[in-house]
Amino acid sequence: MIKVARDAWLIFQREVDLMLHNPVALAFSLAQPITYLVLFAPFLREAMSGQGATSYADAYRIYVPGLFGAMGLFGGLFAGYALLYAIRAGIIDRCRVTPLSRTGLLLGRAMRDVATIVLQAVIITIAALPFGLRVGLGYLLLSYVLLAVMALLATALSYGLAMLVRNENSLGSIVNTVGQPVSLLAGVLIPLALAPLWMQKVALWNPFAWATSGLRALFNEDLADPVVWQSLAISTVLMLGAVVWTARQFGRDVR
């Protein structure tokens, strides 16, 4: 267990180090979320008024968690591409021939993807403050934790899928075909509370819907809402399952 953590940290350090020395890649990964925020900002108060938002602060409390949900889901699902690139480049094999824990290798890389997503969320939070976002620090930190778990679930799934299909085209097809409905059924754009009943029932099976609702509750500073701990529990359990499933594939054949 300790070896897994140590090895994951080693790989995580190397991956983050390379990313920090690559300002272009960093800028690109930040561009999209910031764009969403800046472009939607002027409309938000009007757009969210239908959901009871009477101020910018209200509007952001509804919109930003949804944005985080989308980032966690899609950011994670697309992480498989980087893994395929690393496999083709021979990096994964080189690591697998060493005594490095294969689960540690997987987690180290996944944590790099998750850290990127959380960092993007932090930057969006900071950027949204002047636009009127108001959330207590404790709730904010807890929401980052929930976001991290959700992103790790999506990343682990993406890695597992990537190793199953082995090529970027198939991965892209699956991610796009599955990602869209899953994200819409998670209430990322519009809260599920406004969706028809049948949709809400279907969303009960969507862990990302739970996570997004949990994020919204946290942004509403409503710790008493059961959906907060429910979403954390569901996301964590599924995340662990996904990690175990993917780690087993890492241990067997990668090419």
Added chain:
Amino acid sequence: MIETSDLRKSYRTGRGHKASTVDAVRGVDLKVDAREIFGFLGPNGAGKTTTLRMLATLLEPDGGTATVAGIDLLRHPERVRAQVGYVAQTSGTYDRATARQELVLQARMHGIAKAQAIELSEKALDAFHLGEFADRRVSTYSGGQKRRLDVALGVIHQPQVLFLDEPTAGLDPPTRARMWDEVRRLRELGMTIFLTTHYLDEADALCDRIAIIDHGQIVAEGTPEDLKRQISGDVVTVGLDGAQTASVEDGTVNVAAKLLRGQPYVRDLEVLDDGVRLYVDSGATAIPQVIRDLAASGVEPGTIELRRPTLDDVFLVKTGRSLEE
């Protein structure tokens, strides 16, 4: 040092009703002694890389057993990993890292503490002449420099066995020669080297013993000299491309083969795409007879070559195909 028994690996390819099984490795028995340079020679797709990857613990065998450095490969692959190094055909280095960073990372992946890892990487930079550009990005290195780094990474933990997959593929002749010297130097340091190659000259010049593999099975094994000696005498290759037409007329090769096979001076004969290869006792006396006998039947040889047997002839005799086809 390495021993395998009936090693097997199959792949499923295609999907649904088009799925089929490819038997990449079909029962490979090998024995490699310590401090030997052992070569696995065969055409592309023969199963060399698959066997290598199984021995390097990257693939799980479907059948058979193996021990590497005395460790049971199937039961304790993680222990095998500490004792072997692996240099793949594709580099496996991070483009945007430096040689120094890569060496340190490699050492740490082997569980070596940071301070000692830095020390080892300094020594490796020296030993492999990477010092000059140790702090430049790997993406700026030439093919030869990258390959040297790959080997340095493979041996930084001083393994007992080093696996090399096509170590000189894509390198120019002087770099190939330097790589061969490097391999010999590593053997002097006490390592056992297992390499795959499709180059005859590499198998001949570099390897102490070789195994020739085709379609997942070993067809010949021994020292290069022993194998070539199995084919005694000379090799006469008759090219039947017409001097004027520069292509072989239909049936000419078969006519020539039928005619020459029965001749008393021909010990053995193999049919090629564009001619025939004759195994004779003495090429000097055989050639005039070949020309006479062919001419008498109206077949005009385009070219005639005389040489000593090579490993390609060994391959040809055992499999009916030329390695160079």
